[in-house]
Amino acid sequence: MKERVLLPSYMKTFSCVGSACEDSCCVGWTVELDKRIYKKYKNIKHAELTSKLNKGMKRIKDASASNSKYAYFVMDQQKRCPMLNEENLCSIQLNLGEEMLSPVCTTYPKILNRKGTEFELSAKLSCPEVTRLALLNPTGIEFEQSEYDLNPSWAINSVNGAQSIGGSDISWNLREFSIDIIQCRNLSVSDRMIFLGLFMNRLQVLVDKKQYESIQLLIDEYRSKLGNKNYISSLENIADNLPMQIKTLLELIMLRRKLGISNQRYLDCFESMLKGLDLDRSQEIEIRDIEEKYLFNYQEYFVPFFSDHEYIFENYLVNYIFESMFPKMDTNQIFEQYIKMSVIYAMLKMHFVGISGQDKGITIDLAIKLIQSFTRVIDHYPSYLKGLVEIITNHGFDTVAHIAALLKDRNVTSERIH
Known part of the structure; x- marks a missing residue:
C-alpha cells in the first residue's frame, strides 16, 4: 500500500544483502511467530518445508503468550534459524515468497511507527548494512516526506496519547528540536548531549506539573540558548568525572x-x-x-x-x-x-x-x-x-x-x- 511516509534519506537506498551479511539476523536470537502465520505454517503441505516447520516451531504456553507472540523457531546448535539453507538464505522465502514470512522477519531491520494517520520509517543499527548507510554520511542524516510502498504484513508500532496544543502534536516539535540539538556542530557531541539533558530535565518538570501549554515556550527558550555563545561556553567548562x-x-x-x-x-x-x-x-x-x-x-x-x-x-x-x-x-x-x-x-x-x-x-x-x-x-x-x-x-x-x-x-x- 502506498503511503506518505517520513523517513531518513538512507532508507531510500537500503536493501537486505542476504547471505552476504556478516551478521545474519537469522542467527543468534529468537524468531517470533504470530498466531496467524503459525496457523499457516501448520497447514503447509510442501515436500521440503513441512517437516522442517513442524520440527522447528514451538508454541509459547506461558503468561507471555499473545496473538503477536504466539510461537517461535527453535534455533539449532549453531544458533541458526532452522529454516536457513546452506547459503544462509531463508527456505520459506525461497519456496513460498516474502508474503509467507512472519511479521518479524518481513519487517526487520525496518521500524515502522504510526501516530494517528502519520507513518515514519527508519531502521535498526543492529543490521550491518543499515549501520553503514545511516552512519557514514559526513553531512549528517536528512529526512524527507516520500511516497513509500508499505508492506501490509510489516509490524507497526502505534503511538497514542501524544500531547497536543492548539491542535498540533507537541511531541514532534520536541523530537525535531532534539535532533536539531544533536546536529548542532558548534558543540562537541558530548556537549550536545549535555545540552539535551538540561532541556529534558526542564521538560520533565513541565510534564510533572501538566503544564503542556508551556512546552513550546521552553523549546523557544532553549533554541535561543543554542545560539548564545556565552551559554555554549559554559557547557565547555563542565568537568568530566x-x-x-x-x-x-x-x-x-x-x-x-x-x-x-x-x-x-x-x-x-x-x-x-x-x-x-x-x-x-x-x-x-x-x-x-x-x-x-x-x-x-x-x-x-x-x-x-x-x-x-x-x-x-x-x-x-x-x-x-x-x-x-x-x-x-x-x-x-x-x-x-x-x-x-x-x-x-x-x-x-x-x-x-x-x-x-x-x-x-x-x-x-x-x-x-x-x-x-x-x-x-x-x-x-x-x-x-x-x-x-x-x-x-x-x-x-x-x-x-x-x-x-x-x-x-x-x-x-x-x-x-x-
Missing part, C-alpha cells in the same frame, strides 16, 4: 559476564576492549592504572579518529532519536528516557576507547562492527540495557550533573599523556 566513568566501566564488565551474552561479533569487541585497557590480566589491577591506560588510549587513539569522524556519533544519536520516537510523550518518564539514551552512548564510547588501545587506532570497519554488534546486544538482550541503567541509578548517578560528568569528553589539547 573519570573515576565515575571507570567505576561504571568495571561494573559493565561484571554485568556482561553475569549475563553470559553470546553474540560473537560483540564478544570479539568486548574482549578487545578488555585487552586495550589491560583488564584481561588475572592479577589485581589498581584503579589508577586503569585511569592512566584509559586516558592514554583516549588521547593517542580515540581522539584522532573521533575528530575526523564525529559525524558517525552524531548520526548514531539522531537515528536513535528518530526510530525510538524520543522523547515519547505517552509516558511521563521523560528524563528516564534521556538517562537510557545517555547510558547507551557513554558505554559505547567506553568500548571505543578500550578497543582503540588494543588496535592502536580505529578504522571505519571496526567502528561499524562495534556499533552494530553493541546495538544488537542492547536491542535483543533487554536485561543488559536494564542492568546498564541500574548501574547508574543504584549509585545515585541519575541527575543532570552526574550524567553530564559521565558524558563529558576530556579536553586533551593542553596536556599529553605518556
